[in-house]
Amino acid sequence: MKHTLKLSVQPAEGAILRIIGLVERRGFNLVRIDADRSGADEQLYMELDVVSPSRSIDVLKRQLEKLYDVINVLLLNTNSDQFEIKESKAC
Amino acid sequence: MNGAQLIVAALEEEGVEVVFGYPGGAIMPVYDALHDSGLRHILSRHEQGSALAADGYARATGRTGVCMATSGPGGTNLVTGIANAYADSVPMVAITGQVATPLMGTDSFQEVDIFGITMPVVKHSFLLRDVADIPRVIREAFRIASEGRPGPVLIDLPKDVAVAETDAHPLLAGPQPAPKLPDAAAISRAAELLRNAERPVLYAGGGIAIAGAVDAFRRYAETSGIPVVATLKALGALPTRHEQFIGMLGMHGTRAANNAVQNADLLVCVGARFDDRATGRLDGFAPLAKVIHMDADPAEVSKLRVADVALLGDLSGTLERLPAAEIDVDPWMAQCEREREECRPRYDAPGEGVYAPAMLRELTEAAGDDLVLACDVGQHQMWVAQHCHIDRPDRHLTSGGLGTMGFGMPAAIGAQLGNPDKQVVCITGDGSIMMNVQELATINRYRLPIKILLLDNSCLGMVRQWQDLFFDGRRSEVELDDNPDFVRVAESFGIPAFCVERRDEVPAAIDRLLNTEGPVLAHVRIDPQANVWPLVPPGKSNSTMMEEA
Incomplete structure (x- = not known):
């Protein structure tokens, strides 16, 4: 399934590489990247379309949120809530 | 003051007492600044030893470990130690010298993009382009390394920034944020x-x-x-x-x-x-x-x-x-x-040779409460986990996530420097010890009273066990029957050593190991065919355990 992530990022050396590297390393394929730092606030805004056959997008979102340059991450086309109680598949 | 002096002053402000490292061209300004500081620098004999010693120091003390190296190969040699800290969530700050900023990106001598190389194995990293940023970057690096889930932070310091003059001063450490709690x-x-x-x-x-x-x-x-x-x-x-x-x-x-x-x-x-x-x-x-x-x-x-x-x-x-x-x-x-x-293990294995699990158990029974075990990686690491008495997790230093052969001796060095009064024993194998054997020189240089128990089965035992079990016994590149004479190796580094070959020698050997003043190495020959049991085959459920036949 394809997911779109929207990130606000503090522009710092290596920030874009850090984000792209994490997404691919964690098993997601990038199919679209937009990055824009031309706004008056000089902040970096990124949109990523990612796909993975098996990995959880909620976990990827939390992994991106851990990066120190990342201010916040929005998951656009999903209705999942990463902290809701879910029944364990194994039960 | 220049940038390098400011870095050293900021490290002191963070409460750093011990720094593990190895000098070289691009980081020379920092080494010059060490002359006038209160920091104790421990010279390893390979930068991987510096990083792993900083890791062991951090694990055994709970404080952030600090290591440093020069640009190029100095930095790349740190990488395994940084990755080891990342895999086991160990707080570490690694400082690398870098070529001067005008030379960066020109393939200059000893230039590598260590900032890029380490990106997947650091919690965060900084490239210092402005001397005025040093106080903030050092403060942030120590905060990030230790807060929440700890990990390594890399600071790359170009040489021109290290020698630039500045009026800046170290930032004082602020109060720790209140710990977060679940709702x-x-x-x-x-x-x-x-x-x-x-x-x-x-x-x-x-x-x-x-x-x-x-x-x-x-x-x-x-x-x-x-x-x-x-x-x-x-x-x-x-x-x-x-x-x-x-x-x-x-x-x-x-x-x-x-x-x-x-x-x-x-x-x-x-x-x-x-x-x-x-x-x-x-x-x-x-x-x-x-x-x-x-x-x-x-x-x-x-x-x-x-x-x-x-x-x-x-x-x-x-x-x-x-x-x-x-x-x-x-x-x-x-x-x-x-x-x-x-399912209690038995220790009455047949034969007269040394039975490693029994010896390890007897070692922890004979040692005092202040024992710190620093393990290498392989069969002996699992035998330690299965058979030693372990009373606190910070007394059992082991490379769990990365599984770094060569971790044991540098980790023991870091642990001993952080805990001068504790008894530090390094459990290693004949494969692992050779991965960082040069650190015997560090042990000798500082006369660290580390006890080294070398379990020698003249092969890469864990790989050999897997080849026997899962590759139809087709042994490939696991025989180490051309190992050096480890007693003479240790002695040539200035460390007394002795050999143990029979089971009836074990009690006296443990006594000699634990009670020799200063460093000592016991070279113990064990059965090359011994395996680690039980074992869950790779890819199988934990309900599928193999036991000794």
Whole structure:
């Protein structure tokens, strides 16, 4: 399934590489990247379309949120809530 | 003052006392600044030794380890140690010299993009382009390395920035932020799961030691009466001789610990991360259990196993707020204890040769309470985990996540420097010791009283075992029968050494090892055919344990 992530990022050396590297390393394929730092606030805004056959997008979102340059991450086309109680598949 | 002097002053402001490193061209300004500082610099003989020693120092003291190296090969030699700290969540600050900024990107002498190379294995990194940023960057680096789930932070320092003059001063460390705690609703949901459980198990992970939550964990375990299993890195969270401790789980865990997890109806995961060596085949792991997952790192929750309740935040605070199970766990505990007793290892192996598991057990029985074990990686690492008495997790230093052969000796060096009064024993193998054998020179240089127990089976035992079991016995590049004479190797570095070949020599050997003043190496010949049992074959469920035939 394809997911779109929207990130606000503090522009710092290596920030874009850090984000792209994490997404691919964690098993997601990038199919679209937009990055824009031309706004008056000089902040970096990124949109990523990612796909993975098996990995959880909620976990990827939390992994991106851990990066120190990342201010916040929005998951656009999903209705999942990463902290809701879910029944364990194994039960 | 220049940038290098400011870095050194800022390290002192952070309370750093010991720095592990190796000088070279691009980092010479920092080494010059060390002359006028109160920092104690420990010269390793390879930068990997510096990084792993900083890691061992951090694990054994709970403080952030600091290592430094020059640009190019100095930095790349640090990488394994940085990755090791990343894999085991160890707080570390690594400082690398870099070529001057006008030369960066021109393929200049000893230039590599260490900032880029280390990106996948650091918690964060900085490239210092402006001398005025030094106070902020050092402060941030130490904060990031130690807060939440700790990890390594790299600071790359170009030479022109190191020699630039500045009026800046180190920033004072601010107050620690209040620890985060799970919300009350999540605690209530966890309490309800505990109330409804009949066969709960506490699954202890390395996060307990990292969070300084050993005491809180023990209180919760003893109050609740719930059986405890531990990962490799959590051994000692409950002393391994404690009546509630069922054993290590996973690939080389005990049958009792794995059965407890397989039969559990509630798994309370405390600072663990469902690592594949602990879980075996994931879809067969704890198939009957609901999961409460406590962790400081939100990204670990439901990464590999969906958590029914996530308790995110400081482990001590979480454990203190979690009510003990209001259930009668005695019948379940009795079942776990019975299984533990049924699968107790035996130490009466036939023959007159040294039986390594028995020797390791006798070693920890003979040593005092202040023993710190620094392990290398391989069969001996698993025998230590299975057979040694471990009373606290910060007394058992082991490369769990990365599995770095060569970790043992540098880690012992770091642990001894951080704990001059403790008895530090390095357990190593004939494969592992050669990975960082040059650090014998460091032990000798500082006359560190480290005791080295070298278990020599003249092969790469764990690889040989897997080739025998899973590759039809087709042994490939595992024979090390051309090893050097390790006694003469140690002696040539100025470290006394002796050889142990028979079982009846073991008691005297342990006595000599522990009671020799200063460093000493015991070279112990063991059976080249000995295996680590039990074993969950790779890719199989933990219910599929192989035992010794």
